Amino acid sequence: MSIAVAHISKVYGTQKALNDVSFQVKKGEIVGFLGPNGAGKSTMMKILTTYIEASSGEAKVCDFDVNSASKEVQKHVGYLPEHNPLYLEMYVKEYLHFNAGVYNVGKERIAEVIELTGLTPEAHKKIGQLSKGYRQRVGLANALLHNPDVLILDEPTTGLDPNQLVDIRQLIKNVGKEKTVFLSTHIMQEVEAMCDRVIIINKGEIVADKRLSELREGKDQTVIVEFDYRVEEAFLQKLPHVKSVVNVHDFVYEITFSTTKDMRSHVFDFAHDNELKILQLNQKNESLESLFRELTNK
Ligand code: ADP
Ligand code: MG
Numbered sequence: 001m002s003i004a005v006a007h008i009s010k011v012y013g014t015q016k017a018l019n020d021v022s023f024q025v026k027k028g029e030i031v032g033f034l035g036p037n038g039a040g041k042s043t044m045m046k047i048l049t050t051y052i053e054a055s056s057g058e059a060k061v062c063d064f065d066v067n068s069a070s071k072e073v074q075k076h077v078g079y080l081p082e083h084n085p086l087y088l089e090m091y092v093k094e095y096l097h098f099n100a101g102v103y104n105v106g107k108e109r110i111a112e113v114i115e116l117t118g119l120t121p122e123a124h125k126k127i128g129q130l131s132k133g134y135r136q137r138v139g140l141a142n143a144l145l146h147n148p149d150v151l152i153l154d155e156p157t158t159g160l161d162p163n164q165l166v167d168i169r170q171l172i173k174n175v176g177k178e179k180t181v182f183l184s185t186h187i188m189q190e191v192e193a194m195c196d197r198v199i200i201i202n203k204g205e206i207v208a209d210k211r212l213s214e215l216r217e218g219k220d221q222t223v224i225v226e227f228d229y230r231v232e233e234a235f236l237q238k239l240p241h242v243k244s245v246v247n248v249h250d251f252v253y254e255i256t257f258s259t260t261k262d263m264r265s266h267v268f269d270f271a272h273d274n275e276l277k278i279l280q281l282n283q284k285n286e287s288l289e290s291l292f293r294e295l296t297n298k
Pocket of ligand 2: 042082
């Protein structure tokens with residue numbers, strides 16, 4: 001097991017941040033740790049990376065206990081903290097060299113992580129001169145330096161603009177092909193875009209732990225489609241498995257199907273056969289959205 005957490009609680013003074021939290025993450029999984037601000041995500045991640053100690057319970061990374069084998073845990077885990085503390089006056093390469101020294105990592109690995117995180121064009125600059133997106137890449141490169149099996153990323157995309165967001169998500173997905181990734185976020189779409197599984201935390205307690213495929217199972221499917229012109233709802237009703245058609249605004253329609261089979265290609269073929277042009281076509285995972293709202297709005 002890459003991560004095994006059993007009955008972890010954490011109290012800060014009188015503030016209970018985690019209450020009897022248990023979950024596991026298997027090798028190779030990309031798991032989203034989703035919850036509103038203050039839910040306890042960063043606290044859990046700091047415990048897993050040995051930055052703070054739990055008040056009670058047991059946590060292991062790659063079968064090493066965070067308390068009794070913290071050095072081993074540190075060897076196996078790469079951590080991108082929430083407020084990634086970078087030295088703005090340092091050059092990218094200098095910073096990575098500095099940390100490589102701390103980790104006792106060979107020089108060739110620095111070139112490797114620079115390449116891996118797409119930092120090559122910026123590697124000669126000062127960290128302070130980089131955009132937020134590139135600073136996050138430096139943070140990721142740093143987390144990857146000692147080639148850990150497990151990556152713990154605390155809100156890796158918060159504060160990025162839409163383009164940077166897409167790039168960093170892609171990068172995390174790529175890195176995730178070879179590693180176990182546990183990443184926190186308060187954004188549902190983030191989980192949708194990157195993760196195999198979601199663990200939802202609210203007020204220090206785990207309220208859901210599900211595979212994304214499981215969330216989609218047995219539920220209706222909604223496809224959002226935008227045409228270049230108005231289409232009669234009755235006309236769209238002719239699609240197979242249609243349950244409802246709603247014209248949400250302008251030429252945008254939400255079509256709900258009573259099937260879990262991906263209906264986007266059917267919508268596409270239907271449009272083509274009827275000489276309609278599609279401007280956008282997306283699947284909406286209502287189950288994750290409604291689950292999140294239901295579980296965290298109390
Ligand atoms: P999240 O990362 O999900 O936003 P945190 O783990 O940062 O949540 O915080 C969980 C709770 O613990 C919050 O109520 C927060 O105010 C509190 N908390 C976090 N760190 C400290 C601290 N060092 N001292 C006191 N309370 C803290
Ligand atoms: Mg946090």
